Amino acid sequence: MGSSTDSTDPNATYPDAGTAGAPAPLPVPATRAGRDGLDALLARPGKALIALDFDGTLSPIVPDPEQARAHPGAVRALAALAPRVASVAVVTGRPPAVAVRHGGFADVPGLEHLVVLGHYGTERWDAATGEITAPAPHPGVDAVRAELPGLLDRLGAPEGTWTEEKGRAVAVHTRRAADPQAALEALREPLTALAHRHGLVVEPGRMVLELRPPGMDKGVALAEYAREIGAGSVLYAGDDLGDLPAYAAVDALRSDGVPGVLVCSGSDEVTELRERADVVVDGPEGVVHLLGALARALAPRTD
Numbered sequence: 475m476g477s478s479t480d481s482t483d484p485n486a487t488y489p490d491a492g493t494a495g496a497p498a499p500l501p502v503p504a505t506r507a508g509r510d511g512l513d514a515l516l517a518r519p520g521k522a523l524i525a526l527d528f529d530g531t532l533s534p535i536v537p538d539p540e541q542a543r544a545h546p547g548a549v550r551a552l553a554a555l556a557p558r559v560a561s562v563a564v565v566t567g568r569p570p571a572v573a574v575r576h577g578g579f580a581d582v583p584g585l586e587h588l589v590v591l592g593h594y595g596t597e598r599w600d601a602a603t604g605e606i607t608a609p610a611p612h613p614g615v616d617a618v619r620a621e622l623p624g625l626l627d628r629l630g631a632p633e634g635t636w637t638e639e640k641g642r643a644v645a646v647h648t649r650r651a652a653d654p655q656a657a658l659e660a661l662r663e664p665l666t667a668l669a670h671r672h673g674l675v676v677e678p679g680r681m682v683l684e685l686r687p688p689g690m691d692k693g694v695a696l697a698e699y700a701r702e703i704g705a706g707s708v709l710y711a712g713d714d715l716g717d718l719p720a721y722a723a724v725d726a727l728r729s730d731g732v733p734g735v736l737v738c739s740g741s742d743e744v745t746e747l748r749e750r751a752d753v754v755v756d757g758p759e760g761v762v763h764l765l766g767a768l769a770r771a772l773a774p775r776t777d
């Protein structure tokens with residue numbers, strides 16, 4: 475490994491990233507489709523889209539979402555990889571401004587063209603302009619916001635249950651309750667009813683139920699973005715239920731002749747992605763290793 479401070483140098487060390495700087499070999503995908511996807515990515519990196527979820531994939535899970543930060547090696551690994559591929563995108567349930575802030579994604583050499591598809595693709599941040607594009611908010615969110623505290627009171631939601639204000643959505647978290655899973659299950663039905671009454675849907679996640687507008691998900695966001703840039707291959711990495719539509723989008727792209735790789739940022743909390751992934755890595759640390767290995771395997775683009 476080198477000691478370069480160039481953020482786009484894939485051999486640079488990650489001084490504050492635990493073991494993430496240790497060179498890791500590229501994994502061999504467990505499936506034929508995954509191997510085809512990785513082969514295509516390596517053969518034509520200038521057509522490759524690398525898309526990643528934020529919480530649980532680039533950012534370790536912590537009890538307080540406000541304290542979540544990208545893994546210390548994540549930005550450097552992304553900055554090393556981005557100049558070698560067509561595009562790097564973060565596809566997240568977070569508002570894009572929050573993901574950019576918590577990720578440290580702004581003004582990073584190498585990430586000049588990073589795209590963040592936030593709120594499950596409803597809002598978009600482009601590093602090239604620093605601007606966010608967003609449609610008008612859904613009126614049901616205000617109504618839900620007004621009713622939610624009273625409903626949680628009436629339900630006797632356990633201590634530790636709290637509501638995250640997300641602007642165009644609200645998310646009820648139970649990670650800090652004594653029994654997070656039981657608290658989540660007790661809230662699922664009444665929160666779903668509340669959401670439906672106001673034209674919203676419930677997005678379930680890791681100890682969280684988010685009440686948000688319908689009509690967009692990570693699959694739609696990923697497919698539209700892949701089409702926009704003319705991606706010739708797609709690698710998608712995620713950890714949570716909200717990433718399943720993106721997995722389905724990669725499957726659909728494969729059926730249409732665009733090879734893809736499904737990466738699971740593994741955890742004990744969610745098993746659904748692990749079962750479908752071509753590559754399973756050990757949480758955000760494993761994702762950083764994978765990104766670093768990809769960057770080392772690819773030469774910088776010259777076009």
Ligand SMILES: O=P(O)(O)OC[C@H]1O[C@H](O[C@H]2O[C@H](CO)[C@@H](O)[C@H](O)[C@H]2O)[C@H](O)[C@@H](O)[C@@H]1O
Pocket residue numbers: 527528529530534535536537538539540542565566567568638640645647649679680681682684714716
């Ligand atoms: O699409 P993502 O980037 O994975 O965002 C999904 C949700 O992530 C956040 O919650 C999750 O991470 C928190 C911080 O580590 C953790 O405390 C919580 O239990 C997880 O569910 C975020 O707070 C939500 O708004 C996102 O929808």
